[in-house]
Amino acid sequence: MKRLLALSTAIALGASGAMADTKIGMITTLSGGGAGLGIDVRDGFMLAIAQAGRDDVEVVIEDDQRKPDIAVQLADKMIQSEKVDIMTGIIWSNLAMAVVPSAVNQGVFYLSPNAGPSALAGKGCHENYFNVAWQNDNLHEAAGAYANGTGYENSFILAPNYPAGKDALTGYKRFFEGEIANEIYTQLGQTDYAAEIAQIRASGADSVFFFLPGGMGISFLKQYADSGVDLPVVGPAFSFDQGILQAVGGAALGVVNTSQWSKDIDNATNAAFVESFAAEYGRLPSLYASQGFDTANLILSALDKASADDAGAFRDALRAADFDSTRGDFAFGPNNHPVQTIYAREVIQEGDVFTNKTLGVALANHSDAYAGNCNM
Amino acid sequence: MIAERWINWIVLLGFVVLPLWALFADEPFTITLATRAVILALAAVGLNIALGIGGLVSLGHAVFFGLGGYAMGILAHHAQTYAPLELGPLVIEGTKSMPIIWVTALVTSALAALVIGLLSLRTTGVYFIMITLAFGQMFFFFSISWSAYGGEDGLSIYVRNDFPGLNTLQPIQFFGLCLAVLCLALGIHSRLRTSPFGLALNAARQAPERVETVGLNPMRLKLLAFVISGALTGLSGALFADLNRFVSPTMFSWQLSGELIVLIIIGGVGRLMGPVIGAALFVALEHLLGGLTEFWLVWLGVILLLIVLFARGGIIGILTGKAGPNV
C-alpha cells in the first residue's frame, strides 16, 4: 500500500505542497499491444505539464489495456472517486466511443489527443468534447487530395474490415477524383498480404492507398517492398510514425504519407518540443507525442484564463485555442474539432534513423465533413 | 482447515459488507468494482455448470456473454434512437426495460447454446475445447465487421436501463440487483448439483456407459447442462453491458472465454462459490497490481502459475485442505 501511495504521488506531478486546483484524468494504453502509442501521448503530455512548472495541476494516469470495458470502468473511477475536472488520453476510437459520451454528459471536459470518430464530430458532438488531434477521416482525405495533385488517376485502396477502416476508404474517396481500381477490406490483425499484393499487381492501378495501423502496416510495407510491385504508395501517418518506422526499415523509404504534424515543421514551439522530448526520453517524438504535448498546452492555456470549475468560461477559453501549437496554426471549428493544415511527408533516412521530411501542404485549413451535422 | 460452507457464507457476507462500507465512506468506485466482480462471477457460475458439473471445458462461452451484451445493446439502441428494429415483416420496438432485456438475453443465448451444443458435443476433450473456440471466433469476427451495430466501435447506451421499482443509476442499487441475480444463480447451481439431473450429469461425466445402461442419454444430459450454462452466462452479459453502458466485440473475444475459465480455476473447479471467489480475487488483483506497475500482467501471470502449481483445487482447495469438491 505504501508503494502504491508513493507511486500515485509521483504521477500526481506537483501535488505536493499546495492542494491541486485542477485534476486531470488520463486514460491511455500503457500495457499489451499498442502500448507504444499511449506511452507517446503520455510522455508528450507530461513533458508539457513539467515544462509549465505549475503546482496547481494534478494528473492521474491509468492504463486501459486497450479494453473498452476497462476504459469505462476507469472513467467511472475518475469521475466518481477522483472527481477529475478534465479527462484525456484515449488512443482508440472504439474506446473513445465507450467513454466519451457518458463522461461529457456527466459534466466533465474531454480532450481527445488521438481518436476522432465521426459520430462524435457530427450528430454526437458535445460542447464539453474537444478533439485536439484530427477527425478520423482527415488524414485519409488529405491523402486523396495529395493523389489528385500528383496526377494519380486510378487507385487501389485497402483497409481492415472495421469502422475506422471503412472511414479511411470513404475519406480517401471523398477527395480523390480518379478511378478506384479495386477496394479491399482485409481482416483486422491480418499479417500476411501476399494475396492482396497479387491483386494490386494485376489490377492495372497507378497508385495504392492503404490504411493499416500498427503491426499490420509494418507487415504490408515489408511484403510490398519485397514483391517487386513498384506502384507508388500513399497512406496516413499512422503507419509511418517515429515508433514504427525503425521496424519497417528501408521498405518505407520514399513513401508519401499525410500528417498534421512533422518534426521539421518550422516554428519555435516545434523545434523546442522536438529537442526537449529527445533530451528527456532519449528518442524522437512521434505525431502521437506531439498531440499529447499540444493537448496539455491547450489545457494550460485555458487554465490561465479561467478555472475548470467555471465551466462556461473554461469552455470559451478552450475554444479560443490560444496556445502555441507544435503544428503552427491551430483553431477549432464549430464542432470543436481542429481546422488545420495537413502536410504530405516523405520517409527519408538520416544517418541510421528513418524519419519523415515535409514535402508540402496536402490540404490547407482543413475542417471535417461532419461539422454540418453538429448542433451544439 | 475451514469447512467449505463457512467459506461460502463469509464470501457472500463480504459482498454485502464491502459495498455498504463503500456507500458510507463515499467510495462509489469500490461499488462499481464489486459490481464488476459480481457480474463476472455470474458469468463464471454459468460456465461452472457446464465445466464443473458436466466436465465440458468450453473455450467459447464468450459467445453467450456477447450475445447477452448485444441483446441489451440492440434493444436499448433502438429505444434510444426511437427507430424500431425491422426484421422483414416482424417489427420489434426497442426497450429500456431490464426484465424484457434479460428474457431476450436468456432466450437468445439458450438457443445459441442449443445449436452450438448439438454440433460440438459430438466431440470430446481437446476437440471440444477447440470447436467451442471456433464458434467464439466466428461470432467475434462477425461482430467486428457488422457495421449496423457499430462493428468494432461497439454501441454506447447513454443511460442505464430501468428495473421496476429501482433507480439503477445509483451504483448501490444496481449492485444489489446484480447480487440478487447472482444469489439466484448460485441457488440454481446448488439445487442442480443435488437434483437427480445433476447426479445423472455427474455420472455421465465420470462413467457415460453406466448412465446409458440405466436408460439415460448422456448426450442429452450434457446438452441440457450446456444450454442452462449458456443462458446464465448470456444473462451476465446483459448485466455487464448495463454496467458499462456499452457493448463491443471484445465481449466475444477468446481472451474473455479464457478469463472465465481462469476465474473458476482460481476459486476451485466444481465448487459452488469457486467462480465468486475467483472473480473477486481477479478484479482485486487487476485493480491493485495495475496501480503498482505498468508491467502488472507479468505478476498476474506469476500468481496464476503459482496457483496452478501449488494450489490444486484453487483458493477453496487451500482453505479447506481438500483438492476436490465432495460430490
Added chain:
Amino acid sequence: MSTILILEQVLNGLQFGIMLFLMAAGLTLIFGVMGLINLAHGSLYMVGAFAAAAVAGATGSFLLALAAALAAAAVAGAIIEIVVIRRLYRAAHLDQVLATFALILIFSEGTRWVFGSFPLFLDVPSYLSGPVTLPGGIQYPLYRLALIAVGLAVAVFLWWLTARTRIGIQIRAGENDREMIAALGVDISRLYTLVFALGAALAGLAGALVGAIQSVQVGMGEPVLILAFVVIVIGGIGSIKGAFIGAVLVGLTDTLGGIFLPELFKLFMEPGAATQTGSALASMAVYILMSLVLIWRPTGLFGARA
C-alpha cells in the same frame, strides 16, 4: 480474373499454409507425445522472432539470427518444461490451459519489459530479397519460395525423425504407452524435455522466418497460435501428417476465401456491400471449415485419440 492470378493466389495459399505448418508441427508433436495443450507456443514463436531481430541488428547476419532464434526458443522451451510443464503432465487439461495462459502473460509483458513497446526491425537478407519470375510469368518473391522450401524440409526432417531414428521410436512408443517405455529403461523425463525443446525450436524458427516479412512485436504469437490450433485440430491432434494437410487446407481456405468470397457476393450485391460481407465471411471461413471437419470427423482428419 486471369488464370495466372488464380495460380499465383493458390501459391500464396500454399505458402501461408506451410508457414502455419512450421508453427503447428511443434504444437502437435508436443501434444502427441505428452498430451499437453501448450497455449504458450505462440510465446516461443515471439521469442524466436525477437532473438533473431536482436542478433540480426547486432551482427547483420541473417543465418546467425536464425541460429539464435532456434537456440533461444529451444532454451526457453527447455526451461519452461523443467520448471512448469513437468509438474502438469498428470494434471487435467484445464490446469494446463491455465498454466500456459499464465506463461503467455509472463512472456508477452516480460518481452515488452526487456525490448520496449515499439516493434523491432528484422529484414529479408539481400540474397533472398526481391521477386523472381516463375514459369508462366508469375512474379513471386524469392523469400517466400525459400519459406516453402524450409517448410518442406522441416516436414521431411520430422518424418525422418519419427520414422527412422531411435528417438522417433521412443517418441512413438511414448505416445502409446508411457509406463512401458519407462520400464524399458528410457529416461522419459529427458525425452520429454527434448521433445518440448524441439517443438519450441520449430516455433522459434517459424517466428524468425516470418518475422522478416511481418512485424516483430509483442503479442505477434497469439493470432498465429489460434490458427495453428485450428490446423492441428483439423488434421487430428498428434499427427504430423495431419498437421501438414490441415495447414495447407487452412492456408488455401483463408487466402482464396479472402479473394473469391467478395467477388462471389458482387454477383448479386452492390460492390461496396459485397466487399464488406464477403470479407466478413472470409474472416470466419477457417473456423467454419474447422467446425465442419469436426462435425464430420470428431477427432480430425487423421486423429486417433481424443
